[in-house]
Amino acid sequence: AQKVTQAQTEISVVEKEDVTLDCVYETRDTTYYLFWYKQPPSGELVFLIRRNSFDEQNEISGRYSWNFQKSTSSFNFTITASQVVDSAVYFCALSEAKRGANNLFFGTGTRLTVIP
């Protein structure tokens, strides 16, 4: 069965600190996709990144970086030099290729608070 676990319910950091949000997934498929979404206090869901199961290269986008490790079924998200605008709920999600985009399974989210 598919499952996404975000064990950290809430994290607080002081501005400029680095923070890592953990995501562990379960799937029996060999082809799947992993995602991160951001939900700021205004409520919308913002797509951040998509990764397929064949690409384990880490990705960096500005202050954001993602570490994908199939050996530990993890897809962790690091924010470097955090800012107050990073305060949001972050969701990790999984979809399995053979079942298509209709089966997007979300974790329960991690609420990040960046204290000025």
Add this chain to the structure above:
Amino acid sequence: DADVTQTPRNRITKTGKRIMLECSQTKGHDRMYWYRQDPGLGLRLIYYSFDVKDINKGEISDGYSVSRQAQAKFSLSLESAIPNQTALYFCATSDQGTSEGDTQYFGPGTRLTVL
């Protein structure tokens, strides 16, 4: 202008009332989805549609119905609202015809309160 819009953004209604939430998109995507978000539970899929003639139930479809009036429009109805349908509802779209076809893009959400 936003690519995916939802109306209304906020709605308060009473138990037993019929409610319709609407979603429109200008992204030209073929697939559309409805989710609900409850505190501590993440997002759960209610219904999804691959095209105008294709409607499928998601994880939690009981108490809901949908209509895909056009490729760009997908509405969610609560025939007789009940308090445990109080939640944040999201519409999403994806384009199966591209290499990024598994990526879903979300609307701003509709906050529904059933009293």
